[in-house]
Amino acid sequence: MRSGKCMKRWFLFSWGDLGICVVTLLCAAMVCMLLSPSSSNDGFACPIFVLAVLLISRLTDGYLFGLVASVVGVIAVNYAFTYPYGKINFTISGYPVTFLSFLAISLVTSALTTQIKQQERLRAENEKEKTRANLLRSVSHDIRTPLTSIVGSTSAILENPNISRQKQEELLNDVRNEAQWLIRIVENLLSVTRIGENGRAQITKREEAAEEVVGEAMRKFRKRFPDVEVSVQVPHELLMVPMDAILIEQVLSNLTENSVRHGKTTTRIEVSVQRDGKLARFCVRDNGCGIPLEQLGSLFDGTLKSSETASGDGKRDMGLGLTVCTTIVRAHGGFIDAKNLPGGGAEFSFCLPLSEEEDE
Known part of the structure; x- marks a missing residue:
């Protein structure tokens, strides 16, 4: 079961994440093309694509697009920005290390990013649960008190038929006041309900x-x-x-x-x-x-x-x-x-x- 969840995390896919991956890699390629005429060596392209891999891993979910970006980055640097240009040559000295560096950066950054996002979701859920618990505690108290008073006042009137008119009016006034308080509680709860769970969407x-x-x-x-x-x-x-x-x-x-x-x-x-x-x-x-x-x-x-x-x-x-x-x-x-x-x-x-x- 856990291995299945891990596989899903590895291969999370969305069109939005694909767009982020494509746009970031294109931007990295354009920056390298702009810098290549003014650079005397080919080493400038690697840091730019490393930065692109970091951004993609941070902005997308799961490991998929970070891995894709690392592979595409290695190939792009090798093909377009390393002599001989326009050819793929992985026999160049140091390229196995570069390839492994890209993969390591992608995996570590994607893993850390996924973990941070999960922690943020858990923190948000904990805050929601805390808010619900606090509201329930407050509501339980605020409803119990007026209901107890209403039951007590009405019972006093029903169980004491000889009670004076003045005392009846006092008890009935208490019942009305407590009922009005209950209405205020309901209005508060309806207000919170209108706001919704995310706090802002229904405003x-x-x-x-x-x-x-x-x-x-x-x-x-x-x-x-x-x-x-x-x-x-x-x-x-x-x-x-x-x-x-x-x-x-x-x-x-x-x-x-x-x-x-x-x-x-x-x-x-x-x-x-x-x-x-x-x-x-x-x-x-x-x-x-x-x-x-x-x-x-x-x-x-x-x-x-x-x-x-x-x-x-x-x-x-x-x-x-x-x-x-x-x-x-x-x-x-x-x-x-x-x-x-x-x-x-x-x-x-x-x-x-x-x-x-x-x-x-």
Whole structure:
């Protein structure tokens, strides 16, 4: 079984790799033809074709085209760039060594390149699995907590028919709030699903007015948190940003909601967007209690643990929301950061490229 896999690795073929091999060898031949009139000896051609073999081995999969390039290179150097020109003569002193050198370079470079590519694929798969595991852990916690509260409140109403009207309303309000929280979790999961496994393929970006996206996110925020003061700062000139407006609105919603839920004493939120060189910088500041220092280093890596109350009931943590924010921002080619403010409170900011070229 292992020998079969090795044989497949040796003879991997694709038309793209064939094109790379042909073009690279032709370029090497053209360079040698340009240099031959100005060279007093024939030794200049060997290093050029060695370099071509290295490039082909690096840019193609498997060993096939590296081997082909080494054989073609030896023949080309012998036939076209070694005296007597236009004839193949392998009896020339040193040519067996040259041929073996080409083969050795091809085999070693192809083997190392294949191994590096395999390691890169494994690393990418490990990152995907790590992200899935972190999301599953966050989702499991964030769903379990509101469901437990909903079951407890509804059971209290059903099992206590003589409960007061006021108490019923309090319990039903709790049920509604927890149901709204579950809806937010589902929205986050749908956002991650839209991005896809490769992180970028399903992002459809259009030029959007940043102030309109911020305004829509804040309109929804005010409906959920009417007691929190909100101020918005936007540039005087219209700032158009390539983005998926729905996903960036999701990021702003997550950050502002986290500011209220985890700021504990948050009564005011400031949201701003401005041009920062070739980037658009979005900031969410609050006057809450700030971010615990032990959490600053792990806010965006998906490893943030759920905190626990004195009674052992898990609080809603920031894990899922910030993981979604990080995934969305990176899918746009941007980056996200957080810090505590000197006068108290916290600031979350993320930057998006102002042009598609910056995202490449």
